[in-house]
Amino acid sequence: MSTSVPFVDLSIVVPAYNEEHRIAPTLARLSAFLTNQSMRWEIVVVDDGSRDATCAVVEAAMARIPNLRLVRQTPNRGKGAAVRLGMREARGQIRVMSDADGSMPPEQLPRLLAPIVACTAEIAIGSRYAEGAKTDVKQPLYRVLWSRLANKVIQRSLVPGVRDTQCGFKAFTAEAARGLFSVARIDGWAFDLEILALARRRGYGIAEVGVEWKDDRGSRINPLKDMYKVIREAMTIRRNLKRGVYNLQLPRAA
Numbered sequence: 001m002s003t004s005v006p007f008v009d010l011s012i013v014v015p016a017y018n019e020e021h022r023i024a025p026t027l028a029r030l031s032a033f034l035t036n037q038s039m040r041w042e043i044v045v046v047d048d049g050s051r052d053a054t055c056a057v058v059e060a061a062m063a064r065i066p067n068l069r070l071v072r073q074t075p076n077r078g079k080g081a082a083v084r085l086g087m088r089e090a091r092g093q094i095r096v097m098s099d100a101d102g103s104m105p106p107e108q109l110p111r112l113l114a115p116i117v118a119c120t121a122e123i124a125i126g127s128r129y130a131e132g133a134k135t136d137v138k139q140p141l142y143r144v145l146w147s148r149l150a151n152k153v154i155q156r157s158l159v160p161g162v163r164d165t166q167c168g169f170k171a172f173t174a175e176a177a178r179g180l181f182s183v184a185r186i187d188g189w190a191f192d193l194e195i196l197a198l199a200r201r202r203g204y205g206i207a208e209v210g211v212e213w214k215d216d217r218g219s220r221i222n223p224l225k226d227m228y229k230v231i232r233e234a235m236t237i238r239r240n241l242k243r244g245v246y247n248l249q250l251p252r253a254a
Helices: 024-034 056-062 079-089 106-117 142-158 174-181 191-201 221-244
Strands: 008-016 039-047 068-075 091-098 124-127 169-173 206-210
Touching: 008 024, 008 068, 008 079, 024 039, 024 056, 024 106, 039 056, 039 079, 056 068, 079 091, 079 191, 091 106, 091 174, 106 124, 106 169, 106 206, 124 191, 142 191, 169 174, 174 206, 191 206, 191 221
Parallel strands: 008 039, 008 091, 039 068, 124 206
Antiparallel strands: 091 169, 124 169
């Protein structure tokens, strides 16, 4: 782990796999917004074994963005594994995961961080369905159905009451990030679900925040294939919880 900056207020963790075309604009928007904020910050891109020029694009951006770091994970393991690595490498007192496609505008960060800054929650999750959520782009029907069905399955099985577990915009205190991502195991799509299920069982406060977002037409989601993966991983999480696979004896949140 690099130690050139021992402490920052905010870390943005961006998992990336074959994102050579989308990552540069996302990083530019993030850095432009953060530069005007009164906080110390960093952006940590975790390359998940990309086979394209993602790493080269990020390295070129590092010449323009001094607070940008690149962490490489090889071979490709999945978004969950990439986010875990990024959260462990991050140095921020608050650590945010944000997708490489830039579907959540940086201007939504203050809204997302508000519950943590106000000390009313240790975890804040962006939501496409909570009060205040907005979009100016209509999602394709298959994506709406996929998202709603996934959340119905998930709510009933592991995280009842959370309306949007899969939105790629979540914030954690450093303590919550260390405690949760150090024991998480799911590498694929359902890693968010695992983290939230663990957070519930450890007593961390979770705030669901309606955010403005845009639909990404370049999404790689395969409705049938990925729905099956999410359900399979959800079943694995349930088994892990029942069998005590996670070290639930660690101290709970105060």
